Amino acid sequence: MGIGATAGVAAVGGIALSANASDSKSSSSSDALVFDPDAYTKLTKTITDAEGTEHKVVYHFWKAITYVAEPVDATYQSLIVSAPVEIDGKAVDASNAPILFANSVGGYLPASVATATEVGGGGSAMGGGAAPSGAPSASSSAGASAPGANGNTNATGGATSSNQLLALAAGYVVIEPGARGRTLKNSSGEYYGTAPAAIVDLKAAVRYIRSNKGRIPGNVERIVSAGTSAGGALSSLLGASGDSPIYDKYLKEIGAADASDAIFATGAWCPITDLEHADGAYEWNWGANDLSTGKQVDQTVSKALQAQFAEYQAGLKLRGLGGFGPLSARNLDEYMVEQYLEPSATTYLAALSDSARETYLKANTFITWSGGKATFTWADFLTHVGARKKDTPAFDAFDLSAGENNEFGTGTTQARHFTAYGAKNDSTGLSSKRVASDIPAKLDLMNPMHHLVAKVNPNRSRHWWIRLGTKDSDTALTVAANLAARLDNLGDDVNHIYYWDEGHGANTDPGDFIKWIAQVTGHKAKRGK
Secondary structure (H helix, E strand, C coil): CCCCCCCCCEEECCEEEEEEEEEECCCCCCCCCCCCCCCCEEEEEEEECCCCCEEEEEEEEEEEEECCCCCCCCCCCEEEEEEEEEECCEEECCCCCCEEEECCCCCCCCECCCCCCCCCCCCCCECCCCCCCCCCCCCCCCCCCHHHCCCCCECCCCCCCHHHHHHHHCCCEEEEECECCCCCECCCCCECCCCCHHHHHHHHHHHHHHHCCCCCCCCCCCEEEEEECHHHHHHHHHHHCCCCHHHHHHHHHCCCCCCCCCCCEEEEECCCCCHHHHHHHHHHHHCCCCECCCCCCCHHHHHHHHHHHHHHHHHHCCEEHHHCEECCCCCHHHHHHHHHHHHHHHHHHHCCCHHHHHHHHHHCCCCEEECCEEECCHHHHHHHHCCECCCCCCCCCCCCCCHHHHHCCECCECCCCCCHHHHHCCCCCCCCCCCCCCHHHHHHHHCHHHHCCCCCCCCCCCEEEEEEECCCCCCCHHHHHHHHHHHHHCCCEEEEEEECCCCCCCCCCHHHHHHHHHHHHCCCCCECC
């Protein structure tokens, strides 16, 4: 649900804002895929930046625009555009500014901006707020990822509007796309938002933007994607798969613009991705942790999945960041501690006052603090995190209850297995114990690693911002680490850290992300007097 343009002051994603509307202009576009630069409403918003300084931002807002010529459902296949024209009384020229392409997808559920009335409309449904139309509530039993919704996320577990607001206040253009999701059904009971619908829609939105170069605000060659959870996975996939031909038939079906869908840079928070290997990664990471009930998961299943992960990890032939060397299931724990977890704890502790640090260390005696550095073991870290969020298997559930099972549904079939192990151990009475023949191709369509390992995509993003909370057990911590390692091995620019003691959807350094965008895109704000 978008925030009303006449709303008073409200707190959104930790950012205070106020808004009012003026100067509406009407659209007269005759071509569905031609952006009308005059069809905007002029809005004013006060945004508090990451340093606590308020900025009065005047911007042009284009309400929901359908980005394909033959939409399956325009409620979801539409986008909103916000472009600053004045910040703190000074004119802003955003014609060549970076474009923040911020999706609000969570749990592979539907995301809509159809009723948005201002910037941030795609991510303004905070945890506890309203879910997009057609999407179950965050407490629905329909998915494994949707319950990840919390104070860090919107109602479906996706991103809030923090990045969008900060980007607008920095002088960037902000474009927020909607996308179909796994729960959508037509009148015949057929699912029309399952894989690969969401990524196809985001690619179509990028094509719409790029096809309108010179008409739409911003530099279409400097599109920076952002997303959280499943939205982070889709952002990663968008960055990895630019212009891949395996999506062409799907894009043609919905009448996508004839343009590139490659993006310049990628921001991904807690990406729940690499789904066909996610069960094994989860058990490798969290297999020793009990559920919140105190119950231990089935150790036979856990160990079998860990063995599968070890084989997969070896096959990736990754080398760790920082000169760590070859990564395997045998040394991945050491790598995670040295490369990510100890630096994360060190940063957290160093920022505390002496008394607060002393209190924290007394409560967490597993940490050794010496010379301004935190050290500890992997086993002690797992104990510190505590209960794992998901049972085993975490993603391809034997009873087909996981949201990811629904993501691979088809026709009138709500959920399907997508791994051989899940299908073999199906507990729902299916006649076949094998995955459907179309599943392997759909997995490729949904996995960024497919575009980075098996056949390296030359049109991928070359700049990556990846973030994850150390207490986020919605997926394995190794998923993001493997993605970062592969990108680094390919020579890409990777900025990847973990937030200490933070859970799912955390974004504790949004101001740094906004600065990073300026750095990698080479943007220098143009402001008048």
